[in-house]
Amino acid sequence: MTTADQPRKTARATIVDVAREAGVSVATVSKVINGRYGVAEATSERVLAVIDDLGYESSLVASSLRRKRTGVIGVLVAEFEPYSAELLKGISAGLAGTGYELLAHAGSTDVHSRTGWERRSLSRLARTLIDGAIVVTPSMVITDQAGIPVVAVDPHTGPDGPATVDSDNIHGARMAADHLLALGHRRVAFLGGRPDLRSAQLREEGFRTAFFAAGLTPDPSLMKVGGYHPDLADAPARELLSLPAGQRPTAVFAANDLSAIKVLQIANELGLRVPEDLSVIGYDNVPDAASSTPPLSTVAQPLHDMGVTALRVLLAMLTGQSIERHVRMPTELIVRASTAPPAG
Amino acid sequence: MTTADQPRKTARATIVDVAREAGVSVATVSKVINGRYGVAEATSERVLAVIDDLGYESSLVASSLRRKRTGVIGVLVAEFEPYSAELLKGISAGLAGTGYELLAHAGSTDVHSRTGWERRSLSRLARTLIDGAIVVTPSMVITDQAGIPVVAVDPHTGPDGPATVDSDNIHGARMAADHLLALGHRRVAFLGGRPDLRSAQLREEGFRTAFFAAGLTPDPSLMKVGGYHPDLADAPARELLSLPAGQRPTAVFAANDLSAIKVLQIANELGLRVPEDLSVIGYDNVPDAASSTPPLSTVAQPLHDMGVTALRVLLAMLTGQSIERHVRMPTELIVRASTAPPAG
DNA sequence: TTGAAAGCGCTAACAA
DNA sequence: TTGTTAGCGCTTTCAA
Numbered sequence: 001m002t003t004a005d006q007p008r009k010t011a012r013a014t015i016v017d018v019a020r021e022a023g024v025s026v027a028t029v030s031k032v033i034n035g036r037y038g039v040a041e042a043t044s045e046r047v048l049a050v051i052d053d054l055g056y057e058s059s060l061v062a063s064s065l066r067r068k069r070t071g072v073i074g075v076l077v078a079e080f081e082p083y084s085a086e087l088l089k090g091i092s093a094g095l096a097g098t099g100y101e102l103l104a105h106a107g108s109t110d111v112h113s114r115t116g117w118e119r120r121s122l123s124r125l126a127r128t129l130i131d132g133a134i135v136v137t138p139s140m141v142i143t144d145q146a147g148i149p150v151v152a153v154d155p156h157t158g159p160d161g162p163a164t165v166d167s168d169n170i171h172g173a174r175m176a177a178d179h180l181l182a183l184g185h186r187r188v189a190f191l192g193g194r195p196d197l198r199s200a201q202l203r204e205e206g207f208r209t210a211f212f213a214a215g216l217t218p219d220p221s222l223m224k225v226g227g228y229h230p231d232l233a234d235a236p237a238r239e240l241l242s243l244p245a246g247q248r249p250t251a252v253f254a255a256n257d258l259s260a261i262k263v264l265q266i267a268n269e270l271g272l273r274v275p276e277d278l279s280v281i282g283y284d285n286v287p288d289a290a291s292s293t294p295p296l297s298t299v300a301q302p303l304h305d306m307g308v309t310a311l312r313v314l315l316a317m318l319t320g321q322s323i324e325r326h327v328r329m330p331t332e333l334i335v336r337a338s339t340a341p342p343a344g
Numbered sequence: 345m346t347t348a349d350q351p352r353k354t355a356r357a358t359i360v361d362v363a364r365e366a367g368v369s370v371a372t373v374s375k376v377i378n379g380r381y382g383v384a385e386a387t388s389e390r391v392l393a394v395i396d397d398l399g400y401e402s403s404l405v406a407s408s409l410r411r412k413r414t415g416v417i418g419v420l421v422a423e424f425e426p427y428s429a430e431l432l433k434g435i436s437a438g439l440a441g442t443g444y445e446l447l448a449h450a451g452s453t454d455v456h457s458r459t460g461w462e463r464r465s466l467s468r469l470a471r472t473l474i475d476g477a478i479v480v481t482p483s484m485v486i487t488d489q490a491g492i493p494v495v496a497v498d499p500h501t502g503p504d505g506p507a508t509v510d511s512d513n514i515h516g517a518r519m520a521a522d523h524l525l526a527l528g529h530r531r532v533a534f535l536g537g538r539p540d541l542r543s544a545q546l547r548e549e550g551f552r553t554a555f556f557a558a559g560l561t562p563d564p565s566l567m568k569v570g571g572y573h574p575d576l577a578d579a580p581a582r583e584l585l586s587l588p589a590g591q592r593p594t595a596v597f598a599a600n601d602l603s604a605i606k607v608l609q610i611a612n613e614l615g616l617r618v619p620e621d622l623s624v625i626g627y628d629n630v631p632d633a634a635s636s637t638p639p640l641s642t643v644a645q646p647l648h649d650m651g652v653t654a655l656r657v658l659l660a661m662l663t664g665q666s667i668e669r670h671v672r673m674p675t676e677l678i679v680r681a682s683t684a685p686p687a688g
Numbered sequence: 689t690t691g692a693a694a695g696c697g698c699t700a701a702c703a704a
Numbered sequence: 705t706t707g708t709t710a711g712c713g714c715t716t717t718c719a720a
Contacts, residue, residue, distance in 0.1 A: 012471050012491045014713060025691045030715055040689060057467030061405050062713035065696050080436035080446075082631070085429040092424035092450055102424075106436055106446040123401030127356050128697070147356045287426070287631030358697060369707045374699055384705060406697035409712050472713075 013054040022050040033058060064129050073314065074130035075104040076121045077137075081258065082286035083303065084136045087153060090307020091134060098315065103130060122146040132318050134310045135162075139196055149317035151310045156198045163317065163325040165310045169199050172299040172331030173206025176253050176281050179297070179333055181214050183341045185251040185279060189240050190218065191226040191233060191263065193255035200228065203255050203283060222249055226259040233259035237266050241278070250278065250342040257282035257289040257298055264292055264338065275340035285334055294337035302329050357398040366394040377402055408473050417658065418474035419448040420465045421481075425602065426630035427647065428480045431497060434651020435478060442659060447474060466490040476662050478654045479506075483540055493661035495654045500542045507661065507669040509654045513543050516643040516675030517550025520597050520625050523641070523677055525558050527685045529595040529623060533584050534562065535570040535577060535607065537599035544572065547599050547627060566593055570603040577603035581610050585622070594622065594686040601626035601633040601642055608636055608682065619684035629678055638681035646673050 015033075019026040024043060031039050032047040039047075050056075064070040075091055077084040088104060095102055105125060107117035118138045126133070126146035135142060137154045142162045150162045180188050190207050193200030204223075211218045224240060226233035233254070240249060241263070254260035260282030264274060272278045274294055282289055285300035309327050316323035359377075363370045368387060375383050376391040383391075394400075408414040419435055421428040432448060439446055449469060451461035462482040470477070470490035479486060481498045486506045494506045524532050534551050537544030548567075555562045568584060570577035577598070584593060585607070598604035604626030608618060616622045618638055626633055629644035653671050660667035 012467065016713080026714080027691055027693095027716080028689085031690090034715080036716095038689060043689080055463070055467065057464050059409075059472040059713055060468040061409050061472040062696090063715070065403075065405050065409060065698090065713080066715045067696085079440075080429075080432045080448075082433070085424075085433060088424045089426070089429060095450070096423075102450040104424075104448040104450075106439070106448075119399070120401050123356065123399065124404040128403040128405040287635060290635030291631060291633075360697080370698080371700085371707060371709095372705085375706090378699080380700095382705060387705080403697055406712090407699070409697080409714095410699045411712085 013056040015056070015058065018047065018050050018054060018056050021054065022047045061129070068127075070127075070129055070131050071099065072101040072103050072130050073311070074121075074125050074133040075102065076118055076125075076133055076135045077104065077106055078117055078139075079106050080104075082288050083256070083258075083284055086286060086303035087134075087136055087307040087310070090304035090309075091311045092307075093304070094308040094311040100131075100315075116140060118142060122148075122150070132314045134307075134314055137197065137199070139194070149314055151314045151317070153306060153310050154197075154199050156196070163313050165306050165313065165327045165329070166199070167301040167306065167329045167331050169202035169331075170206040170209065172283065172301070172333075173203040173253075173255075174210045175206075175331065175333040176283065176299050177207045177210030178214075179335065179339065180251045180253060180279060180281060181210060181216075183251075183279065183339060185342050186216065187219065187222065187247075187249045187251070189222040189224065189249035189252045191224050191237060191240070191252055191254040191259055193226065193228040193259075195225060197228070200255055207253060226254060226262075228256045228259060230258050230262040233262045234266070237263045238270075241266055241270050241272060248278075251339070252278065252280050254280065254282050257284045257286045257296060260296055260298065260338075261288060261292050264294075264296070268293075274338050276343060279339040279342070281339050285332075289334075290336070292338075297336045297339040298334050300332045300334050305329060357400040359400070359402065362391065362394050362398060362400050365398065366391045405473070412471075414471075414473055414475050415443065416445040416447050416474050417655070418465075418469050418477040419446065420462055420469075420477055420479045421448065421450055422461055422483075423450050424448075426632050427600070427602075427628055430630060430647035431478075431480055431651040431654070434648035434653075435655045436651075437648070438652040438655040444475075444659075460484060462486060466492075466494070476658045478651075478658055481541065481543070483538070493658055495658045495661070497650060497654050498541075498543050500540070507657050509650050509657065509671045509673070510543070511645040511650065511673045511675050513546035513675075514550040514553065516627065516645070516677075517547035517597075517599075518554045519550075519675065519677040520627065520643050521551045521554030522558075523679065523683065524595045524597060524623060524625060525554060525560075527595075527623065527683060529686050530560065531563065531566065531591075531593045531595070533566040533568065533593035533596045535568050535581060535584070535596055535598040535603055537570065537572040537603075539569060541572070544599055551597060570598060570606075572600045572603060574602050574606040577606045578610070581607045582614075585610055585614050585616060592622075595683070596622065596624050598624065598626050601628045601630045601640060604640055604642065604682075605632060605636050608638075608640070612637075618682050620687060623683040623686070625683050629676075633678075634680070636682075641680045641683040642678050644676045644678050649673060 015026050019029045032044050107121040118135050126148045132149040135152045138152050152162045152164045154166050155164045224236035252263050263280050282296050282298040285298045289296040289298045363373045376388050451465040462479050470492045476493040479496045482496050496506045496508045498510050499508045568580035607624050611622050626640050626642040629642045633640040633642045
């Protein structure tokens with residue numbers, strides 16, 4: 001119990017430690033680790049014993065830096081919210097048995113400067129840490145500059161640029177709006193997403209299309225920007241719901257579930273009953289949508305499958321197989337308890 | 345449109361490219377990037393211009409390898425399933441504004457060899473890529489060998505070893521069992537978790553305690569291992585529900601929501617109605633629990649808060665502040681539609 | 689069968 | 705103010 005021992009707590013063993021302990025060169029240790037031929041049985045066993053003894057594992061960073069191939073797939077997200085978490089589950093599931101490891105990177109910690117994070121993340125990780133990347137909801141056009149295969153999910157770009165996986169935003173939004181219209185709503189508010197994202201633009205377009213098709217025109221004063229984020233949606237939602245009874249919308253279509261749930265909260269605060277006084281419909285069908293009060297009607301994107309698909313496309317690119325580079329997945333209207341015909 | 349251009353697509357710019365282009369040394373570029381003093385204004389501007397022009401970003405790997413500090417927090421999980429995804433959201437939320445980046449690593453892609461992945465991940469990432477780690481549901485005792493601060497969530501260890509964040513498993517399980525008992529169930533099955541995990545052991549203990557407190561003894565033939573995983577829970581659940589009517593349990597307590605949801609599916613397959621013919625209660629309260637059919641009664645762990653807390657503890661360790669190293673969070677019984685009094 | 693040496697992209701003394 | 709040099713932990717020729 002003396003304190004004279006080496007303070008070895010800081011000492012993560014390196015390949016040098018193993019080499020010294022086994023009485024061989026680091027090159028030999030490296031060969032043993034990577035199963036290269038040309039190492040004597042006896043030497044190999046001795047090295048392996050030392051490795052086991054020291055609990056040595058090679059540094060992912062050091063070997064990735066040296067090798068061309070790293071064996072890891074990167075998933076780049078701005079932050080981990082329900083949407084990206086669902087995708088991640090799909091990607092993770094699809095990765096089983098491929099031999100690749102998964103590293104998910106949250107780039108933008110600031111709520112602002114939510115733009116350009118993907119280019120930065122990509123540059124910082126590409127080649128030296130990841131062999132390929134799935135970028136979730138990029139906020140700008142991704143160019144191929146990183147030099148690794150990239151699949152963008154719900155991308156900003158059109159059919160050019162990187163490989164993409166998305167869902168049919170226009171049709172999905174149209175279904176949501178049609179649902180509200182069919183229930184008899186006419187004073188319908190639209191709480192939009194991030195104007196810089198393609199998906200947000202398309203959802204707004206789908207919303208408008210539904211109105212035009214019904215011979216109606218959306219009320220411009222009821223079109224707000226919610227930025228896909230609860231914090232950003234708070235003010236515009238509050239504004240909308242605080243309108244005097246005759247002007248207040250009878251229904252709100254929020255461009256994603258997170259802001260729809262925020263609308264639910266604010267309605268509750270203001271004493272508005274959902275769906276009696278106000279119908280609310282969201283978009284995405286993240287798990288949280290089912291557990292809100294009341295359960296949220298929404299448009300489902302097959303998030304899990306989109307993750308699986310994105311991975312499949314990426315792996316194909318990595319192995320040089322040809323594959324459809326742009327996959328569009330279907331959306332589905334999910335009617336739960338937050339939508340009903342308007343009162344009166 | 346000639347193909348004679350440089351095939352520069354593979355060419356992620358490095359610091360050498362920047363240096364060459366700007367006509368300075370690599371060291372100078374490094375100084376500019378890191379805002380070190382001792383660079384002439386004019387030089388700095390020129391370098392910055394080149395950096396901008398080339399779209400250069402320093403490699404996280406290379407700089408991490410060289411520096412002692414990496415500026416990234418690692419979250420180590422076996423795979424991304426709902427449980428770890430929820431924690432991740434909390435951690436991600438807590439990270440905002442701290443200046444740290446987040447890298448989540450999925451270590452074990454195999455369904456088997458689910459043990460020891462955390463030691464491996466930790467060794468491979470510690471020091472060279474991450475400054476500190478949050479390990480989710482480690483399957484073995486974590487030692488400090490990695491040389492970086494570690495917080496374990498739902499750990500295998502007791503109060504010794506690394507810092508920990510967990511919830512009150514015994515009490516939570518007891519609440520679930522008491523709920524079933526109070527409804528009048530007597531033939532109650534327990535679909536356990538992974539026997540090697542502490543949380544699974546404690547939940548079983550809580551289950552037994554509830555029975556003993558009621559003067560009852562759980563039927564040993566109704567105690568099965570579900571491994572916390574849908575795939576592993578399938579067979580034992582099927583076995584349980586296929587018992588002849590008089591022996592079949594009237595209620596199942598599954599040690600986590602994922603296996604409880606599997607029970608729901610199998611009950612449905614076998615034509616058993618929930619909750620009329622069979623009550624089912626889970627554990628965790630992952631978002632999926634609310635959207636199952638029927639919505640699942642369960643025991644809630646404050647997953648999001650546990651993530652926030654784990655991060656808070658880790659950050660305190662990183663900055664050398666003293667802090668409670670073992671945080672136990674409360675659990676809560678959530679009664680939804682999957683539990684009811686037994687028929688007859 | 690083994691090891692010396694170079695180098696992946698970067699940072700940090702230290703010199704010039 | 706700038707550049708030279710060493711080296712982080714590892715892999716990979718290439719000689720011995």
